[in-house]
Amino acid sequence: xxxxxxxxxxxxxxxLAAMVTILILVLIIFYVLFNGLRVVTFEFLTSPIKxxxxxxxxxxxxxxxxxxxxxxxxxxxxxxxxTAVFLTEYTRENVAxxxxxxxANCLAGIPSIIFGLFGFVFFVIYLRFGWSILSGSLTxxxxxxxxxxxxxxxxIKSVSYTYKEVTYALGGTKLQGIxxxxxxxxxxxxxxxxxxxxxxxxxxxAVLIFTAGLSIHIPTSVFSSGRSMAVHFYTLARExxxxxxxxxxxxxxxxxxxIINSISYFIMYRFMxxxx
Amino acid sequence: xxxxxxISSGFLFGCARKTQSIVLAGSTAFQPFAEKLAEVYMxxxxxxxxxxxxxxxxLGIMTALQGIVDIGMADMVKLPKEADPLTKTIVAxxxxxxxxxxxxxxxxxxxxxxxxxxxxxITDWSQLGPKKGNIRVISREDGSGTRKSFDKLVxxxxxxxxxxxxxxxxxxxxxxxxxxxxxxGYISIGFLIPGVxxxxxxxxxxxxxxxxxxxxxxxxxxxxLTNGEPGRLAQKFINFMLSDEAQSIxxxxxxxxxx
Amino acid sequence: xxxYLEKIIEKIIMxxxxxxxxxxIIITFFIFKExxxxxxxxxxxxxxxxxxxxxxxxEFGIFTMILGSLWVTVGALIFGVxxxxxxxxxxxxxxxxxxxxxxxxxIELLAGIPSVVYGFIxxxxxxxxxxxxxxxxxxxxxxxxxxxxxxxxxxxISISMDSIMALPRTYKEGSIALGATRWQTVKMVLLxxxxxxxxxxxxxxxxxxxxxxMAVIMITGNAIKIPFTPLDSVRTMTSNxxxxxxxxxxxxxxxxxxxxxxxxxxxxxxxxxxIFVVKxxx
Numbered sequence: 128x129x130x131x132x133x134x135x136x137x138x139x140x141x142x143l144a145a146m147v148t149i150l151i152l153v154l155i156i157f158y159v160l161f162n163g164l165r166v167v168t169f170e171f172l173t174s175p176i177k178x179x180x181x182x183x184x185x186x187x188x189x190x191x192x193x194x195x196x197x198x199x200x201x202x203x204x205x206x207x208x209x210t211a212v213f214l215t216e217y218t219r220e221n222v223a224x225x226x227x228x229x230x231a232n233c234l235a236g237i238p239s240i241i242f243g244l245f246g247f248v249f250f251v252i253y254l255r256f257g258w259s260i261l262s263g264s265l266t267x268x269x270x271x272x273x274x275x276x277x278x279x280x281x282x283i284k285s286v287s288y289t290y291k292e293v294t295y296a297l298g299g300t301k302l303q304g305i306x307x308x309x310x311x312x313x314x315x316x317x318x319x320x321x322x323x324x325x326x327x328x329x330x331x332x333a334v335l336i337f338t339a340g341l342s343i344h345i346p347t348s349v350f351s352s353g354r355s356m357a358v359h360f361y362t363l364a365r366e367x368x369x370x371x372x373x374x375x376x377x378x379x380x381x382x383x384x385x386i387i388n389s390i391s392y393f394i395m396y397r398f399m400x401x402x403x
Numbered sequence: 404x405x406x407x408x409x410i411s412s413g414f415l416f417g418c419a420r421k422t423q424s425i426v427l428a429g430s431t432a433f434q435p436f437a438e439k440l441a442e443v444y445m446x447x448x449x450x451x452x453x454x455x456x457x458x459x460x461x462l463g464i465m466t467a468l469q470g471i472v473d474i475g476m477a478d479m480v481k482l483p484k485e486a487d488p489l490t491k492t493i494v495a496x497x498x499x500x501x502x503x504x505x506x507x508x509x510x511x512x513x514x515x516x517x518x519x520x521x522x523x524x525i526t527d528w529s530q531l532g533p534k535k536g537n538i539r540v541i542s543r544e545d546g547s548g549t550r551k552s553f554d555k556l557v558x559x560x561x562x563x564x565x566x567x568x569x570x571x572x573x574x575x576x577x578x579x580x581x582x583x584x585x586x587x588g589y590i591s592i593g594f595l596i597p598g599v600x601x602x603x604x605x606x607x608x609x610x611x612x613x614x615x616x617x618x619x620x621x622x623x624x625x626x627x628l629t630n631g632e633p634g635r636l637a638q639k640f641i642n643f644m645l646s647d648e649a650q651s652i653x654x655x656x657x658x659x660x661x662x
Numbered sequence: 663x664x665x666y667l668e669k670i671i672e673k674i675i676m677x678x679x680x681x682x683x684x685x686x687i688i689i690t691f692f693i694f695k696e697x698x699x700x701x702x703x704x705x706x707x708x709x710x711x712x713x714x715x716x717x718x719x720x721e722f723g724i725f726t727m728i729l730g731s732l733w734v735t736v737g738a739l740i741f742g743v744x745x746x747x748x749x750x751x752x753x754x755x756x757x758x759x760x761x762x763x764x765x766x767x768x769i770e771l772l773a774g775i776p777s778v779v780y781g782f783i784x785x786x787x788x789x790x791x792x793x794x795x796x797x798x799x800x801x802x803x804x805x806x807x808x809x810x811x812x813x814x815x816x817x818x819i820s821i822s823m824d825s826i827m828a829l830p831r832t833y834k835e836g837s838i839a840l841g842a843t844r845w846q847t848v849k850m851v852l853l854x855x856x857x858x859x860x861x862x863x864x865x866x867x868x869x870x871x872x873x874x875x876m877a878v879i880m881i882t883g884n885a886i887k888i889p890f891t892p893l894d895s896v897r898t899m900t901s902n903x904x905x906x907x908x909x910x911x912x913x914x915x916x917x918x919x920x921x922x923x924x925x926x927x928x929x930x931x932x933x934x935x936x937i938f939v940v941k942x943x944x
Contacts, residue, residue, distance in 0.1 A: 141755075144749045145749045155779075210683060245693060367581070571879070582800075
């Protein structure tokens with residue numbers, strides 16, 4: 128087989144691979160949306176859950192999901208960005224920072240169920256928060272903290288040193304340097320991390336079953352239990368309570384992810400345009 | 404960004420707990436019934452919120468002991484000794500049916516055959532009837548009241564086969580059996596639906612009537628457990644569970660009332 | 663005045679960072695504190711190598727689950743890595759900018775689909791197919807491998823793609839100038855050069871596959887036995903924790919934490935490997 132045909136075959140193989148990947152994606156999305164969208168009506172989105180999910184809608188789960196995601200991000204982001212700034216700007220590279228970074232990377236990689244175990248034993252039982260939005264978001268915050276630290280750190284580090292030099296040369300203080308130059312440039316990266324974290328919070332199931340619980344009611348305070356959309360989907364699908372409503376919930380989930388992803392792209396695009 | 408923070412603080416502080424609430428957790432067999440009756444109760448008492456979590460009978464016992472839930476639900480033939488300090492109220496009875504896929508031609512099992520199937524002595528459907536194929540046993544996990552009761556009443560001292568697959572609730576076992584023609588498992592009689600076939604056991608059909616008559620032997624009580632005397636709200640709900648209205652709903656929906 | 667404000671903010675940042683770091687330490691410490699005593703009391707080797715797991719008789723051996731996790735992860739890599747790297751090569755080398763701009767976000771969308779949806783699709787579609795055409799219960803290593811393979815595709819693709827595209831253009835141009843075809847360039851120049859980045863992506867994908875819980879519980883059947891074929895049902899370490907943590911107390915709970923410790927250590931090893939791989943590149 129001569130070289131030219133090998134080349135052609137190789138190109139074709141790679142194209143095939145890409146097409147197969149995209150095909151899988153499209154099939155999955157179509158399967159979910161096709162079966163699910165016919166269930167998703169305004170009623171579905173705004174009605175309470177009845178008969179453990181066989182009837183009614185998914186409104187409480189939407190509220191719970193939003194509540195959990197927002198709360199966990201509010202808790203995790205300041206902590207994470209602060210740590211990232213601290214690690215990159217206020218310390219020198221020494222053993223301590225290396226250990227911290229390694230630790231954060233490891234925690235970013237450990238299976239989420241371990242956070243679930245931790246959250247269940249620590250927040251639900253030991254601290255007696257019970258199954259609640261509080262237990263859920265605290266556990267989620269712990270889970271996404273390392274991820275946001277890592278992405279923020281990389282984003283901040285990648286901002287060229289020259290920018291900071293210029294700031295000092297112009298007479299600015301270190302803080303001004305950070306605030307006005309570094310953070311804005313690093314913002315797309317940081318935001319990606321936050322949105323990644325939010326995505327994890329919305330899709331996370333095992334952790335939430337054991338920390339936020341299965342309540343079908345709208346959570347009225349942080350101490351109420353509430354089931355997120357992903358948990359509701361899991362329950363409906365697994366127990367065979369209502370396959371069609373399961374599809375409906377999945378459709379809403381997938382569309383939410385779509386929206387979140389698009390927003391993140393939009394933000395990144397605008398920031399890229401603004402600062403480069 | 405600030406707007407988001409405002410809205411979320413609104414959630415945090417604005418909606419103070421104007422409702423009273425109790426939490427139940429435990430038996431997945433009783434969970435849908437508890438949920439249904441909680442709905443009925445909440446319609447009568449709109450300022451009360453009742454949350455029902457699942458997790459299995461052992462979780463119900465554990466969380467009741469630790470006071471994390473107001474009422475633990477456990478459906479076991481015999482409660483473990485950890486549960487001794489708890490106040491127990493029986494609210495219903497529930498039978499366990501051995502089920503196979505509806506396409507399976509087998510329709511009955513003796514207790515000896517059941518023991519052999521679930522312990523792995525009998526591994527092929529042809530040993531029981533005309534159908535051929537590997538018998539796939541599906542069981543519940545260890546913390547399940549249904550599992551513990553089944554183990555005690557059917558298996559006795561015999562151990563479950565090493566090849567058993569596990570699912571974590573009555574509903575998931577039912578779905579697994581519904582899709583696999585070669586599988587066999589057990590669920591609460593209250594969970595039976597078309598799609599799975601309950602097997603006649605030792606000549607007795609697994610129905611609620613037969614349990615009440617005392618001729619179908621695989622059944623267990625459903626306990627409501629509280630740590631010490633139930634709280635005021637919990638007591639009210641327990642009283643409701645024992646009322647005629649609640650018991651008739653329990654009966655209508657597929658469990659066995661205690662009246 | 664501005665100087666003092668600066669100093670205060672600096673202190674606040676330090677405080678924030680310390681709080682965050684202490685949270686991470688508390689989590690790590692808690693897991694090890696709950697798990698290690700069990701490991702030392704009952705013996706690590708016994709824990710890892712015993713295939714008997716039966717909480718009611720106090721037997722806690724996770725050998726079957728280690729194998730389960732291993733088989734499922736290897737399977738996921740088999741399905742996900744070749745497909746992923748090929749797709750990455752296509753996107754990095756053979757696709758033009760517009761196609762890349764369209765396809766890359768689409769692939770990242772794959773990453774956003776909740777794992778339980780994947781598991782659901784596995785249960786509804788994949789398991790029955792495997793059961794009917796290949797035999798076995800359908801809930802098997804094979805089903806998990808396929809689903810997990812799809813789940814790690816976005817990770818492998820985007821990291822590999824970034825590594826290839828980050829290579830200096832001179833590599834490719836030099837190779838072409840010497841008369842090599844595109845495929846030869848890819849095979850003999852670009853891939854070896856991007857090797858460490860791609861490897862890092864694969865390792866990350868592996869970490870994701872090991873850590874997946876919900877989808878795995880749905881499609882593996884959770885049998886506690888040593889698997890011999892890809893059609894066998896297995897239980898992974900993560901599934902075991904999820905299935906039993908609700909009611910485990912005492913030694914049983916400690917055993918679950920010990921499993922968590924094992925997973926933690928394994929991820930530490932993976933991460934160390936990534937560091938070495940990246941260091942070699944530089």
